[in-house]
Amino acid sequence: MSYSDKVIEHYENPRNVGTLDKADPSVGTGLVGAPACGDVMRLQIKVNDQGVIEDAKFKTFGCGSAIASSSLATEWIKGKTVDEAAAIKNSAIVEELNLPPVKIHCSVLAEDAIKSAIADYRRKQSDRRSSLDAARVGE
Amino acid sequence: MALQLPIFMDNHSTTPVDPRVLDEMLPYFSTKFGNAASRSHKFGWEAEAAVDSARTRVARLIGAKDGKEIVLTSGATESDNLALKGIAEYRKDQGNHLITTVTEHKAILDTCKRLEKSGYEVTYLGVGSDGRVDPDDVRRAIRPQTILVSVMLANNEIGTVQPLEEIGKITREREVLFHTDAVQGIGKVEFDVEKMNVDLASLSAHKMYGPKGIGALYVRRSRPRVRLVAEMDGGGHERGMRSGTLAVPLIAGFGKACELLTQEGRAESARLLALRERLRARIASQLDDVYVNGSLEHRLPGNLNLSFHFVEGEGLMMAIKDVAVSSGSACTSSSLEPSYVLRALGVGDELAHSSIRFGLGRFNTEEEVDYVADLVADKVSRLRELSPLYEMHREGIDLKSVQWVAH
Secondary structure, three states: OOOOHHHHHHHHOOOOEOOOOOOOOOEEEEEEEEHHHOEEEEEEEEEOOOOEEEEEEEEEEOOHHHHHHHHHHHHHHOOOEHHHHHOOOHHHHHHHHOOOHHHHHHHHHHHHHHHHHHHHHHHHHHHHHHHHHHHHHOO | OOOOOOEEOEOOOOOOOOHHHHHHHHHHOOOOOOOOOOOOOHHHHHHHHHHHHHHHHHHHHHOOOOHHHEEEEOOHHHHHHHHHHHHHHHOOOOOOEEEEEOOOOHHHHHHHHHHHHOOOEEEEEOOOOOOOOOHHHHHHHOOOOEEEEEOOOEOOOOOEEOOHHHHHHHHHHHOOEEEEEOOOOOOOOOOOOOOOOOOEEEEEHHHOOOOOOOEEEEEOOOOOOOOOOOOOOOOOOHHHOOOOOOOHHHHHHHHHHHHHHHHHHHHHHHHHHHHHHHHHHHHHOOOOOEEEOOOOOOEOOOEEEEEEOOOOHHHHHHHOOOEEOEEOOHHHOOOOOOOHHHHHOOOOHHHHHOEEEEEOOOOOOHHHHHHHHHHHHHHHHHHHHOOHHHHHHHOOOOHHHOOOEOO
């Protein structure tokens, strides 16, 4: 397996590696994949009041293409609105990183990780709104 | 001497030709180019003499009585095919059952699959967590219809050495033929076709510092005299078992490679074992959660197969790209299935994905071992900082308790 220059570049200098506080209501966490399948991605977003992703972090267990796909995903979603980020397709990642067919699942996983982080963020927001509403009703 | 990169530590996949082997081969490309089957002139006689000498050298290495028992082939895959299909067809009136193990090379397993499609039955014996087959399992699996047992000498991924002597006693007692794919263990661990009652053995030159494209099938000539049906029809070379003009330069090199191992194999194995243990100790002193796959006791001296927990094998290979090793990770294969050998040991899929095979050989040095150990330790630490699994492990989360969403 020979890697494209872009995969190698992301692999050697991964962007946005790290951890955000998953208890923070403005943080959404996506954990996708499985150790038994050889890849697990955790992607986190921190969303500001305008609905813009102001920070993103990842950690990935996987091959070079999986690490590069998640690194690229965090780079792309930073500064985008949640809706814009949700529209990112795996095919764009495949194209950007020049992934061979056997590595397409890495890009699928990165797309899933973004969607899963957004879903977690939205769930937290709606839980929060309903608890605020409940608090207001109780006033 | 300064360390040269890249470093080759994948000597189970292939080995470089020893310079002494190359010297032996060269005249047979140019001045001594005759066809070994030409019986009427000096060119032919010269080539035939070279082939006969090589046969004797191969025979001596494996304890065979006679060079005539060495059938030259293109390599071990052909030898495995010839042994299994050749015996199955020759003995089809006596029975239709073969016995092998789940950790064999694909050249055995896929040949067995093909035989099953044409009406034969195959028993695939499991192995213990140390990678070894239990000889009593072989005994229990033998039926009246059993015509052949095939068990490898040493495994290509985990280096596990199988108890051939015990198995050979059983097959001889039950009058079943015994084949072994001896490719990985020849010249490295004890192997003797007489002592082990082996009837057929597959060999390959390029795993023992000889050239690619040449190998042999040892076929016992007496007690019992083994007969098989040829796959390749033609001029009746190799006592009718394998037609085709002999590749004299390759055969001469194969013979020389065998001679070198007969003379130096024991000392070389001791040196490789010391290097292997140096590599293992130096990695273990720097990293936690590293596991050895397969038996340490019954193991090829140059083999070290390690799982680095929380790190994926292909990702690690990319990080140590100046070191040639291999991985049991799915990602290195096109099938996306992790190594069937590691699975057979009961190593979980997760640790199979985290495995790296180091294959030490004749030309590796202590300096290389130290460099590789330190590089691996450094890169594993870096990849663990990138691994969500490592973070969860440190937080005390049991990874087995997590509901993973497989994709």
